[in-house]
Structures are given as structure tokens and as C-alpha cells.
Amino acid sequence: MTVRSIPELVRSAAERYADTEAVVDGRTRISYAELGARVDRAAAACMANGGVRPGDRVAIWAPNSLDWIVAALGAVSAGAVLVPLNTRFKGTEAVDVLRRSGARLLFVTGTFLGTSYVASLRRALAGEAGGGGLPALQRVVVLSEDAPEEFVTWTDFLASGEGEAEVRARASTLGEGSLSDLMYTSGTTGRPRGVLITHGQTLRAFQTWATLAGLRGGDRYLLANPFFHTFGYKAGVLACLMRGATMIPQPVFDATATLAHIATERVTVLPGPPTLLESLVNHPERTSYDLTSLRMTVTGAAVIPDGLVGRLRRDLGMETVLTAYGLSEATGIVTMCRREDEDTVIATTSGRAIPGTEVRVVAPSGSPVGPGVKGEIQVRGFNVMRGYYDDEPATREAMTDDGWLRTGDVGVLDPTGNLRITDRLKDMYIVGGFNAYPAETERLLRRHPDITDAAVIGVPDPRLGEVGRAYVVRRAGAALTPDDVIAWSRREMANYKVPRSVEFVGELPRNASGKVLKGELRKRESAPSADQ
CATH class of the missing domain: 3.40.50.980 (Rossmann fold)
Incomplete structure (x- = not known):
């Protein structure tokens, strides 16, 4: 239909799957x-x-x-x-x-x-x-x-x-052209922007996702990805509605609770960021749970650790392991691996453009580059947003005249069209699967009465993948400590935005036009400071 x-x-x-269990939420079970x-x-x-x-x-x-x-x-x-x-x-x-x-x-x-x-x-x-x-x-x-x-x-x-x-x-x-949702994301300005997406875009994109992933009736889907994100709401709730799969919402990810859920509810589908999946395969009590029902996962949003795909198959028994890449401005999905792909392709790339879309990599001049050459990733197709809500200048900045969306991400295409993400033009980093935008955190830090300037970069973290490190200029005479900054940040911003370390500097390195030289800060992050 x-x-x-x-x-x-x-x-x-409701009509096609009337008697099928639709949602399991604690003790509540409904058809x-x-x-x-x-x-x-x-x-x-x-x-x-x-x-x-x-x-x-x-x-x-x-x-x-x-x-x-x-x-x-x-x-x-x-x-x-x-x-x-x-x-x-x-x-x-x-x-x-x-x-x-x-x-x-x-x-x-x-x-x-x-x-x-x-x-x-x-x-x-x-x-x-x-x-x-x-x-x-x-x-x-x-x-x-x-x-x-x-x-x-x-x-x-x-x-x-x-x-x-x-x-x-x-x-x-x-109808298909009616607006369905307004999801707020962040950009280099540090201010969240509302992405306008239609019913038709959403339905087409996640019918495609469900087909490529192999989601089917009878699947029991543990919804650990937050519903405020496309991955949780659209690749989760809406995809289940399309196939008649059972939804098992989990409000907070906890590895032990997740393993218990999988065993008791016979979960078959568990998509999530690499950090979530890695915490399961590394759990010290994993072998005490019956995980034989698991068959499929789709991951992305961050670099896939070496060996994770193999361990998901070997240790969790996953028959299908896929990687994908998307962003809110493209209805949450741009590329995706196929089930017939080799493990090396799945582990090292984010797959190929989904049907109905085009992906290219361009040089700073805007000219497309060939396979193996790094450049900005751009996408064109049915999935590209209708624009940013009430922000025409930002919409014009994000789009080329011929309809290509500038993602702000840097990547490389191989000769068969598989995409590998290598960097981020927007300086965004990912904290345990959550997108963190330095400009937004910097804007909030500058509201502190004893901070005159701030810059944030993402640094590696063994548990969360990346976390924020803040370089802060104190107001003259202020007695602010790193712990003070972190404690204040925890009160003023979402926890994934909170810097995990702080270094005070006399001034931030800037170029002639006044832009902070983040590269210089990244070079410094390996040198510990007494102020950390």
C-alpha cells in the first residue's frame, strides 16, 4: 500500500498488523x-x-x-x-x-x-x-x-x-509535500537551525532504509537511539510502522540493561553508534546473557573502531552489520552499505548513495574531484531539506545554485562510489553518538562573567570517542579554575557539550582575519598543562 x-x-x-505487538514499554504491551x-x-x-x-x-x-x-x-x-x-x-x-x-x-x-x-x-x-x-x-x-x-x-x-x-x-x-517535522541542528554559527522536511521525503527515505537494512515483520527492535534524533524517530519508530516490527523503547542507554532487554525480549534489531555497540561486545558479563536472537545492526555517526564489524558478527552473532552516513539536512540518510558488501567495505566506508540521490566530492573551488581525492561532500536528491526555518541566508549558504547540499563534511569516494568520511569542515565532533558543535559551546562559555574568549576542539576519548577540550581566556584578575568552568558548564548546557578539560591561555591563536586557528590548538592538545 x-x-x-x-x-x-x-x-x-494499525489495519495491516492489527494483532501484532507494536510497543513494549515496561509492563505495558499494546498491539x-x-x-x-x-x-x-x-x-x-x-x-x-x-x-x-x-x-x-x-x-x-x-x-x-x-x-x-x-x-x-x-x-x-x-x-x-x-x-x-x-x-x-x-x-x-x-x-x-x-x-x-x-x-x-x-x-x-x-x-x-x-x-x-x-x-x-x-x-x-x-x-x-x-x-x-x-x-x-x-x-x-x-x-x-x-x-x-x-x-x-x-x-x-x-x-x-x-x-x-x-x-x-x-x-x-x-500530502507528500506537507511539512512533517522541524528538527533543530547546529552549525558553525553555534546557533541551532530548524531543518524543514516533508512527509514524502521522510517516507521515501526510510522505506529505503528499511529495505536496505532488511528490516522485516516479526523483528523486535530495541529503540535505544533517542527519539529527538532522526536515527531514533525515523529509522526507529517510522521504520517499524512500515514493516510491522515490535518497538521496545529504552529511555537511557545502559549496557547491562540493554543486554538484559535483548535476552528477555528476544531483540533482533539493535542499531546504534559505534560506542553503544562497542560497550556491548566489551561488557564483562556479556556471555552470561542469551543474545542469540540478535541478527541486525546499522551504525554510523563516527569512525568505526578496528575489528568492531568482525566482533559484532562473532561475539554478538549479528548476521547483518551495515554502516551509513547522513545528516538532518538530508532527511538523516545520504549513503548506506548493502548487505552483500564485503566486511572491509562496511568497516572502512559509509557505503554508497541511496537510490534517488547523488553524492559528489568537490575541491574548495566547487569543482568535483575524482576517486581517492579528499574534498567537501555534497548531496543532491529527494532527501535534501526544504530549507532552514525562518533563515533564508543560511539556506542559501547551504545550497548551490543547482541544488547540491553543502554538508560541511570532508570525505573521499572510492572508484565504486563508496564514501569514506575523513574530517569535518564544521569542526563538529561526536561525543558518544551525540553531535557536539564547538561554536555553540564557545558561545555559551563566553556568557560566563569571568571568560572573555573561548575556543573548543574535539579530542580523542577511549569511552566516548571524542570529548570537548576548551581553551579559555580569563578576565583580568579572575580566580577561575578549570573545575569552576566545568561545573558552570554542567549547569548551563547539555552534558555532551560540556568540556571535559580546560586550559587557560593568554590569548587564542588567530589568523589575519581574526579566525581562531583550531589547527594550532589541536597541535597543543598532546602537551599537558598544569592548568588541566
């Missing part, structure tokens, strides 16, 4: 028919209680769970453009995205990892009182049974929604 929108996908799955009914009710509530109209932005700030799935799919079924918020955000970071996206409705978790997201949100909103607040935000729904009086609980919100006919009528107005 061909579907034109995500609501049609949900309804199709696809039950999932479809819950999504309809959430959509009706979005329309009635949330006042959601087609094209309105609806945000969700919560960890992986059944409620996340229902709330998100309900919002999209009501015609909304979904705005997933990173669960690592602090309140001020979340409010910034809520303001700039113009979100009308917000779903927020209660407490997660010992932090009250509701309290964090309320503090941030109170701090916004003099800055205009969030005039577009009409309703906040807490995904729990307890909420302050100005917000509404999830149960009360759902009780306000009824009217299947109205939901179907609303969903029928959506």
Missing part, C-alpha cells in the same frame, strides 16, 4: 490496533484541547517511551509539524528552540534522570518574562499524572479528545 503521509502510515499499520486508537485519541486532543491547526508546530521534550510515540504521532496526525527537543537540553536551551520554532503546544516529561523538566521549564520561562516569553505557546502537557496548575496532565489531555471522523478529515489534508 502506498501512503502519502505519516498519519496514513499509522492507519495502514498495532491499540496503538492506532491511542494515536487517534491524541490527535483529537491536539485539535480540541491544544487548538492545533495544520502547519502549527508542536514540540516534545521527553525520553523514549510509548507516550512519546503516541504524542508525536498524534500531533503529526493532527497536521502539526513535529519539533523534537533534545533531552540533554537545559531549560534555557529548550526555551530558545520553542521561541524560534513558534511552537503552539509542548509535551514535556515530568522527571528524567533525576531532573524535573517541568521545574527547569518553569524557571526558564520565568527568566524570559522580560524578554517576551513564549507568546505562541498555548498549552503545555506533562506526560505524567502530576502537573502544576498552569499545565495539564497527559491523562486529562487525552480525555479531552474525541472524534475519529475529524481526525481522519484532518489527516486527509496532508
Whole structure:
């Protein structure tokens, strides 16, 4: 069955896989028919209680769970453009995205990892009182049974929604060209940018992903990748809806809990970044768990450690191990290995362009270069974003006149079209699978009253792959210590952005135009400082 929108996908799955187990979340187990009914009710509530109209932005700030799935799919079924918020955000970071996206409705978790997201949100909103607040935000729904009086609980919100006919009528107005989501990423400016993607792009991209990966009905998919990211939401939730696979959301990755989940739920599919997979194969108690159900993984987002592909096959029994490359601006997927590829191709490249797209590598002049020559990776095809929300200059900067997306990543193509990522023009580094952008961390560090300048680079880390190292210029007379900077950072920014080490310098190395010479800083990182 061909579907034109995500609501049609949900309804199709509810009919085709009605009695199949759709979601396992703790003790809760529901079928696809039950999932479809819950999504309809959430959509009706979005329309009635949330006042959601087609094209309105609806945000969700919560960890992986059944409620996340229902709330998100309900919002999209009501015609909304979904705005997933990173669960690592602090309140001020979340409010910034809520303001700039113009979100009308917000779903927020209660407490997660010992932090009250509701309290964090309320503090941030109170701090916004003099800055205009969030005039577009009409309703906040807490995904729990307890909420302050100005917000509404999830149960009360759902009780306000009824009217299947109205939901179907609303969903029928959506087509392939309708916007489906607005995912905020970061760039060299250090300010998150909202990437506009349509229903048609999403469905085509992840039908392709599911086909190339070999996802099938009867698979039991452990969703450890966060839903606020394309990898978790689209390659996870939506791909499962396409194939009738069972979704097992895991709110926080923990290697021991993951091994237990695999054994008890007979998990067959477990995609994730290399750090996640490596922690499983290296776990000291791995052999005490029955992992024989595992058959498939797709990884990427970072360099694949030597020997990992072989160990995934040998130690975890993975029949299918694939690597891929993507970015939000290209609907999350650009290249992917094929199941028939040799292990050396899978271990050393990110595969070839997916069908319907083109990938090229260009010199600084913009001219394409041949196989084996390093240059900027560019992509053109159905998966390229519709643009950055409310940021036409950034959109023009990201696109060539003939439709190529400038990824900002550096790579090399081999003679058969397989892509190997070698560097990042944007200086982005990856902390345990999370993209960290130095410019964003630097912008936040400069807000400290005793810091006049800062530069951040990514440095190798045996556990997380890479972490941030900050070079900081102190205000004259300040008694700031590295521990002070790190402690302040933990309060002000998501933990993956927090520098793990700090070195104070008199000034940052800059070129004639004033740009920080990150290469000079990278040369210094191997020389320990007494201030570390």
C-alpha cells in the first residue's frame, strides 16, 4: 500500500498488523490496533484541547517511551509539524528552540534522570518574562499524572479528545509535500537551525532504509537511539510502522540493561553508534546473557573502531552489520552499505548513495574531484531539506545554485562510489553518538562573567570517542579554575557539550582575519598543562 503521509502510515499499520505487538514499554504491551486508537485519541486532543491547526508546530521534550510515540504521532496526525527537543537540553536551551520554532503546544516529561523538566521549564520561562516569553505557546502537557496548575496532565489531555471522523478529515489534508517535522541542528554559527522536511521525503527515505537494512515483520527492535534524533524517530519508530516490527523503547542507554532487554525480549534489531555497540561486545558479563536472537545492526555517526564489524558478527552473532552516513539536512540518510558488501567495505566506508540521490566530492573551488581525492561532500536528491526555518541566508549558504547540499563534511569516494568520511569542515565532533558543535559551546562559555574568549576542539576519548577540550581566556584578575568552568558548564548546557578539560591561555591563536586557528590548538592538545 502506498501512503502519502505519516498519519496514513499509522492507519495502514494499525489495519495491516492489527494483532501484532507494536510497543513494549515496561509492563505495558499494546498491539498495532491499540496503538492506532491511542494515536487517534491524541490527535483529537491536539485539535480540541491544544487548538492545533495544520502547519502549527508542536514540540516534545521527553525520553523514549510509548507516550512519546503516541504524542508525536498524534500531533503529526493532527497536521502539526513535529519539533523534537533534545533531552540533554537545559531549560534555557529548550526555551530558545520553542521561541524560534513558534511552537503552539509542548509535551514535556515530568522527571528524567533525576531532573524535573517541568521545574527547569518553569524557571526558564520565568527568566524570559522580560524578554517576551513564549507568546505562541498555548498549552503545555506533562506526560505524567502530576502537573502544576498552569499545565495539564497527559491523562486529562487525552480525555479531552474525541472524534475519529475529524481526525481522519484532518489527516486527509496532508500530502507528500506537507511539512512533517522541524528538527533543530547546529552549525558553525553555534546557533541551532530548524531543518524543514516533508512527509514524502521522510517516507521515501526510510522505506529505503528499511529495505536496505532488511528490516522485516516479526523483528523486535530495541529503540535505544533517542527519539529527538532522526536515527531514533525515523529509522526507529517510522521504520517499524512500515514493516510491522515490535518497538521496545529504552529511555537511557545502559549496557547491562540493554543486554538484559535483548535476552528477555528476544531483540533482533539493535542499531546504534559505534560506542553503544562497542560497550556491548566489551561488557564483562556479556556471555552470561542469551543474545542469540540478535541478527541486525546499522551504525554510523563516527569512525568505526578496528575489528568492531568482525566482533559484532562473532561475539554478538549479528548476521547483518551495515554502516551509513547522513545528516538532518538530508532527511538523516545520504549513503548506506548493502548487505552483500564485503566486511572491509562496511568497516572502512559509509557505503554508497541511496537510490534517488547523488553524492559528489568537490575541491574548495566547487569543482568535483575524482576517486581517492579528499574534498567537501555534497548531496543532491529527494532527501535534501526544504530549507532552514525562518533563515533564508543560511539556506542559501547551504545550497548551490543547482541544488547540491553543502554538508560541511570532508570525505573521499572510492572508484565504486563508496564514501569514506575523513574530517569535518564544521569542526563538529561526536561525543558518544551525540553531535557536539564547538561554536555553540564557545558561545555559551563566553556568557560566563569571568571568560572573555573561548575556543573548543574535539579530542580523542577511549569511552566516548571524542570529548570537548576548551581553551579559555580569563578576565583580568579572575580566580577561575578549570573545575569552576566545568561545573558552570554542567549547569548551563547539555552534558555532551560540556568540556571535559580546560586550559587557560593568554590569548587564542588567530589568523589575519581574526579566525581562531583550531589547527594550532589541536597541535597543543598532546602537551599537558598544569592548568588541566
